[in-house]
Amino acid sequence: MSQTIAPPLEKVAVDVRAIERELTSLWQAAADSAESRREATVTRTCVLNLVALTHTPDDAERATQVVGRLTARHPNRAIVAALQPSRPQSGLDTWVQAHCQLPVPGRPQVCCEQITIDARGSEAVGRIPGVVLPLLVPDVPVVVWLPRGTPADFPAVARLADVTDRLVVDSATFGGAIALPLLADLAVAGVAVGDLTWTRLTRWRELVAQFFDAPVNQPHLAEIERLTVTAASMPDAPPDRAPALLLASWLAVRLGWRVEGAGADARLLRPDGTAVQIETVPAQGANEQMLGVVVSCRRARFAAERAADPAMVETRAEMNGGWPVRRTVRLAPPDEAGLLADELQIFGHDRTFEAVLQVAAALVGEGLSL
Numbered sequence: 001m002s003q004t005i006a007p008p009l010e011k012v013a014v015d016v017r018a019i020e021r022e023l024t025s026l027w028q029a030a031a032d033s034a035e036s037r038r039e040a041t042v043t044r045t046c047v048l049n050l051v052a053l054t055h056t057p058d059d060a061e062r063a064t065q066v067v068g069r070l071t072a073r074h075p076n077r078a079i080v081a082a083l084q085p086s087r088p089q090s091g092l093d094t095w096v097q098a099h100c101q102l103p104v105p106g107r108p109q110v111c112c113e114q115i116t117i118d119a120r121g122s123e124a125v126g127r128i129p130g131v132v133l134p135l136l137v138p139d140v141p142v143v144v145w146l147p148r149g150t151p152a153d154f155p156a157v158a159r160l161a162d163v164t165d166r167l168v169v170d171s172a173t174f175g176g177a178i179a180l181p182l183l184a185d186l187a188v189a190g191v192a193v194g195d196l197t198w199t200r201l202t203r204w205r206e207l208v209a210q211f212f213d214a215p216v217n218q219p220h221l222a223e224i225e226r227l228t229v230t231a232a233s234m235p236d237a238p239p240d241r242a243p244a245l246l247l248a249s250w251l252a253v254r255l256g257w258r259v260e261g262a263g264a265d266a267r268l269l270r271p272d273g274t275a276v277q278i279e280t281v282p283a284q285g286a287n288e289q290m291l292g293v294v295v296s297c298r299r300a301r302f303a304a305e306r307a308a309d310p311a312m313v314e315t316r317a318e319m320n321g322g323w324p325v326r327r328t329v330r331l332a333p334p335d336e337a338g339l340l341a342d343e344l345q346i347f348g349h350d351r352t353f354e355a356v357l358q359v360a361a362a363l364v365g366e367g368l369s370l
Helices: 016-036 057-070 122-126 128-135 176-189 196-200 202-211 215-223 242-255 336-343 350-362
Strands: 002-004 013-014 043-045 047-056 076-084 091-101 109-120 144-145 166-169 191-196 222-232 256-258 267-269 277-285 292-295 300-306 314-321 325-330
Touching: 002 314, 013 314, 016 109, 047 057, 057 076, 057 091, 057 109, 057 336, 076 166, 109 122, 109 128, 122 128, 166 336, 176 191, 176 242, 191 196, 191 350, 196 242, 196 336, 202 242, 202 292, 202 300, 202 314, 215 222, 215 292, 215 300, 215 314, 222 242, 242 277, 242 350, 256 300, 292 314
Parallel strands: 043 109, 047 076, 047 144, 076 109, 144 166, 166 191, 222 277
Antiparallel strands: 002 091, 013 091, 091 109, 222 292, 256 267, 267 277, 292 300, 300 314, 314 325
């Protein structure tokens, strides 16, 4: 767990030319304060640079809350920028602050730092790459994170490309399934891209894989006929097909299925030529992107679905008309900080995800473009 430190490490306004000097003063004040109270030493730690590009000050504040919760798992130097090119009055304001772990008795308190930038007007927004580059800590990875929006919304992404080790987006915020071809194109272009929509599926993929850990269930993999995903949807709006397409594409990569056709006419074929149906079932009022998955085979059915307790999932395996095998596992709905923390464990290319993207993009057909 982490928290934003109380004064003297509160958010401090500072001229952009004096950021590094103010950060040094910040840590000196923290060390002096800890020494005067005879508390554990404050340790300044950084294992990566995290550059969060947002559209508004409110989005920047939400990103700040996420950054604060990352301190324990991924101490970083965070640069959180609110880029508002359409604002009429141009300006560039910056602040510095610290995030720290709650101290453990007998151990140093680990802290990391954040620089917040509020850029208003096209001229100020255009200066952002030049402001960010000298602030990056050398010799540690650089991750650019877009909490909301496509990379095309942020020209700074392209100008930071040469120093970026990984780009993390959330396709659910800019099109869902139709964003998958864009991400596939980025991967082909050599960008090490991550998507929090894919990260949300990690535990669900584990649950599906666990059905087939038992050798007696493995023959059913060659007989999969339908994949049904229950996904959240807004009233009078279709559910996001991205979770179903990504899960189906993951199975395709693992089981050697191929795509025939493209777009609306595309379908997945097993090695024996049988088509696998992909279905998305809407669930309104849900606060989670995905709520269940059912793998239907010729002689079996495997399901993992949210229980009445939203922190639990019930799994059920039914084979050859026999008694179902049931179990309940804990699977708390993921939060953004946890998802991002999982993505930050990967500093290069996620080859499995990139292969899945190529299949998913073929199933979607035309999508967003840069």
